[in-house]
């Protein structure tokens with residue numbers, strides 16, 4: 001999806017986003033926030049922060065920055081920060097997660113919730129978030145990944161031509177993400193309804209291949225070609 005298609009789609013969504021995706025995605029957001037701040041005083045960046053639904057959940061001693069391509073989504077996030085007096089939120093800016101203005105190693109944790117299958121170039125976004133996260137820091141991704149069930153897979157494929165309208169790629173797989181990220185995967189959790197979404201917890205440690213990203217415990221779960229290791 002192009003940047004223009006993304007901003008158009010999320011301009012349409014902005015007014016109804018919280019009603020459509022607030023509750024449905026809430027469990028994944030809660031778990032991502034918990035994992036993103038294992039110790040107090042962390043600097044956290046949320047890429048694709050959207051309307052800021054997760055922002056009230058951070059502990060007050062955390063410092064949180066948010067970026068998003070869509071000014072319309074961010075307007076809602078800024079209103080939430082003002083309304084709920086969220087003083088731990090340091091800044092919300094229009095910025096592209098594929099090319100940010102932050103210095104190397106600025107954040108302890110970078111969180112990307114329901115964003116990986118929206119951005120135009122996920123591999124570029126992973127390179128960028130790995131650069132601005134400190135080495136060994138935490139990168140937390142929550143997303144739906146292409147199903148391995150034939151019926152769901154067929155449905156997801158049928159939606160693919162509509163990506164620009166629905167605002168995400170329904171067929172982005174976990175193995176696509178491991179190829180794109182090339183980071184050490186620490187854990188994967190099922191989240192939201194029927195575990196249909198996943199939370200992937202990476203350490204910001206580069207690996208040379210998708211297969212090398214996998215802890216042995218996860219190797220059997222994902223369709224990753226071990227020969228690439």
Ligand SMILES: C[S@@+](CC[C@H](N)C(=O)[O-])C[C@H]1O[C@@H](n2cnc3c(N)ncnc32)[C@H](O)[C@@H]1O
Pocket residue numbers: 006007010021025029047048049050051052053054067068069070073095096097098112113114115118119120
């Ligand atoms: C499905 S919404 C997720 C919003 C929020 N994270 C949540 O938990 O509901 C995806 C968001 O990613 C943003 N986005 C898409 N591509 C982006 C990019 N390259 N850089 C920053 N934000 C992006 C969209 O504008 C949109 O607000």
